[in-house]
Amino acid sequence: MVKDFESLPHTADIKIRVYGKTKKDLFRHALIGMFQVIGPKIAGCHVESGRVVCKELPEKHDIAVEALDDVALLVDFLSEALYLSDVNNEAYLDVVIHELTDQKIKATIYGAKVKGFEVVELKAVTYHDLAIKKVDDVWQADIVFDI
């Protein structure tokens, strides 16, 4: 199975490496990774191999973001999800991307209400070390979150 994301060591914050066969996959795995790695506590979901697994994700939001390039777009997309997470007390574990260019994304994110986070809550998505590149025919990006 192709890896979607993994946790990387970082001195003070949270860092993930995200993979995707396509850029849509990359963006999708980035969103999922961002929330999975902080351990959302969701009623009715269970943890399997270190991932939160839910039978259903009843909350959904449409996101439309524009930015100057794909790196800025990824940061702005994830920041939008983080904003929604904070005001609604939700975590998002899946997304359907309707449209994606290097400057624009339209998507619907799916999630559920959280009681809190096992690990920590995120303060922000940063540009730190963020480069979107192809390695061995797979898209890859390292994303650091401030906590």
Added chain:
Amino acid sequence: MTEQTLTREDFIKIDEYTYEIPKSYRPDMRVPARVFMNEKMMADILQDRAVWQLVNVSTLPGIKKYAFAMPDIHQGYGFPIGGVAATAIDEGGVISPGGIGYDINCGVRLLVANMTAAELHPHIEKVATRLFHKIPSGVGKGGKLTFDIGELDSILKGGAKRMVELGYGTARDLEFCEENGCMEVADPRLVSERAKKRGSDQLGTLGSGNHFLEVQEIDEIFDEKAAQAFGLQKGYVTVMIHCGSRGLGHQTCTDYVRTMMKKLPEWGYTLPDRELIYAPFNSQEGQDYFAAMAAAANYAWANRHMIGHWVREAWQEVIGQQAELATVYDVSHNIGKVEKHHINGREYKLVMHRKGATRAFGPGRPEVPEKYKQVGQPVLIPGTMGTSSYILTGTKESMEVAFGTSCHGAGRRLSRAQAKKTVRGSQLREELERRGIVIRSDSDPGLAEEAPLAYKDVDNVVNVVVGAHLARKVARVKPLAVIKGG
């Protein structure tokens, strides 16, 4: 700019506590980069990219003297944590949100009790529990207070001052707070709707990560005269609050990084690191960011003020009306200020960036409360869970050497993943409890990540700061109870 790894050999030793990367190290440096550290710390400090980030800071337009870093330096965003930079407004000086941080006005408030640790002992468990229930972390749920936009705007404008008007805390609390708990330049209109939505129900919450509430005992006095002025006596109890501007501040920084990033093609400059994005202070974007930053800073002061109020309520509910807590001081360690300083005999108006660094003004400065003027400004240095915290004071030398700045805490050494592998949360809880420290925390993994071994030794960090004359030791406190927000 391809990154190069720095080594020992790149540093020039200025003295036992000061090391410098000269301007010649890289062509885009405008000033040298200086790290306050000792020989022992160097290997650790070179382990992450903090010093590379400091070199990047030295390229900022208008930067004066040096790009500084405190001994608790570690990798941050744009600026390293522990990074300090002053840019001259009249020389095209810039303001950079990364030099202030996502958690605008993360800081520390210290209160002192009118009772000793021995007198508190029979109440400590109950007090810890009451604090845990009274002061929410606000994570995954709101806090106890919700404000509509109008009320929130008045808090963004008035900070802790507004909270006093609303009936929380006292006017005296304002006197013993940096900026008296309110930066007048704040403009709530420049804080986004998004940031306000996030902040509307988070006032009076601690947040998570390394934020905490601690009940402490003053276990050592280093300077009798200063301690007396600050109201600190050996054996007495203190309460320390460490938190910031919550989602409102994080969103504000995110918003302005985004705004500035969008202007980058028009401004046309290149950045060694996107997170170092900046705007000329006198530009619209620079001014807007500063006014929004000040509003977020006011929110954080209102937050610590509110939590201080509830700490008092919890205290009195358990112990009785006669049990009092007085604010010693409140400092910010992630903030931008406009300050006047002398450099080579000339006075400059500077944009001071202190990220993971604390203002440490010396005796006689007008910003220091009257009661402390002869001594200097209190500098509050929180240790990590289960370790000592320090109260220092600013010095005249600090003004000359580092624009009146000191460290902010211990600085991270291990990554959170490494900390978790090395220390299990429940183990840590047991160990701390065995040492008589009462813990109230929802999350065990969270505890492990904050384990003291994940941090540099706060004693070493403080000793370097003192050795470099950036501050003087006044007192040390040890934890009696740690509360991480319910």
